[in-house]
Amino acid sequence: MTEPLATLRGVSVSYAREGGRAFALREVDLAIAKGERLAIIGESGSGKSTLALALAGLLPPEAAVSGQIDWPGFAEGPRAGRDIGMVFQDPGSSLNPVLTIGELVSEGAVRHLRLGRAEARQRALDLLARVRIPQPEAALDAYPHQFSGGQRQRIAIACAIAASPKVLIADEATSALDMIVQAEITALLDMLVREDGMSLIFITHDIALAAKLADSIAVFRDAMLVEAGPARQVLGRPVQDYTRSLIATHIDFSSPRLIGEPA
Numbered sequence: 001m002t003e004p005l006a007t008l009r010g011v012s013v014s015y016a017r018e019g020g021r022a023f024a025l026r027e028v029d030l031a032i033a034k035g036e037r038l039a040i041i042g043e044s045g046s047g048k049s050t051l052a053l054a055l056a057g058l059l060p061p062e063a064a065v066s067g068q069i070d071w072p073g074f075a076e077g078p079r080a081g082r083d084i085g086m087v088f089q090d091p092g093s094s095l096n097p098v099l100t101i102g103e104l105v106s107e108g109a110v111r112h113l114r115l116g117r118a119e120a121r122q123r124a125l126d127l128l129a130r131v132r133i134p135q136p137e138a139a140l141d142a143y144p145h146q147f148s149g150g151q152r153q154r155i156a157i158a159c160a161i162a163a164s165p166k167v168l169i170a171d172e173a174t175s176a177l178d179m180i181v182q183a184e185i186t187a188l189l190d191m192l193v194r195e196d197g198m199s200l201i202f203i204t205h206d207i208a209l210a211a212k213l214a215d216s217i218a219v220f221r222d223a224m225l226v227e228a229g230p231a232r233q234v235l236g237r238p239v240q241d242y243t244r245s246l247i248a249t250h251i252d253f254s255s256p257r258l259i260g261e262p263a
């Protein structure tokens with residue numbers, strides 16, 4: 001039997017809006033298993049990032065939250081940065097430009113693992129090598145702007161796993177990258193999650209990516225979870241019309257154009 005990582009029961013998140021409240025999540029029930037790779041898909045504004053922030057305990061103070069999230073493996077709940085690593089879409093803005101790569105990557109290890117300076121630097125070096133940054137020793141003293149978008153995302157991933165979290169949340173982590181780099185970053189996430197036995201929750205617009213990486217898929221629409229289950233089932237035999245239309249839209253977009261076909 002699979003062990004539960006987190007169980008959401010009736011989770012709602014809303015924000016004050018003129019004339020009332022707007023729901024970013026509404027009555028979400030979802031079970032996430034330990035070691036699972038869960039893809040969260042759905043159109044823009046459907047509540048995907050809100051779910052990620054709710055799981056990480058990082059919702060802003062103005063969010064009204066109800067319902068319950070249980071984490072059986074964490075007596076006091078997981079801590080973002082320590083137990084849950086986060087990778088976001090734009091590493092350009094998530095990496096502080098005035099800190100060196102060594103400082104950025106070792107920060108989580110210093111804060112959460114209480115490593116001393118020398119140990120933390122060594123840990124940063126190991127992590128940079130692990131995420132395949134070329135010349136990791138030199139990279140330690142360089143700054144984020146000296147790296148390409150794909151390399152910056154590798155560095156952001158090294159930061160996210162610095163304290164050896166059990167869960168990695170990737171929120172559109174490959175969306176800002178070109179297709180080749182996307183594939184490389186996806187392969188890196190896949191390798192790290194496999195090697196460390198982490199659970200992976202990844203939010204994506206890209207159904208092909210979800211199909212490739214995920215064991216399970218949860219589909220959101222207008223703050224509601226409309227369908228969830230094993231990836232093969234959700235993509236192969238979707239129950240909801242909305243899921244069918246999402247898949248169909250994706251197939252239309254990704255179909256090669258028939259250039260040169262007679263009219």
Ligand SMILES: Nc1ncnc2c1ncn2[C@@H]1O[C@H](COP(=O)(O)OP(=O)(O)OP(=O)(O)O)[C@@H](O)[C@H]1O
Nearest residue numbers: 015023024042043044045046047048049050051060
């Ligand atoms: N801090 C906030 N204050 C007010 N409304 C918010 C806040 N954060 C999110 N929302 C609203 O909640 C809804 C869900 O947003 P969320 O970012 O979770 O969607 P999403 O599916 O991740 O979208 P995208 O794919 O565009 O990132 C949206 O209508 C958004 O405007």
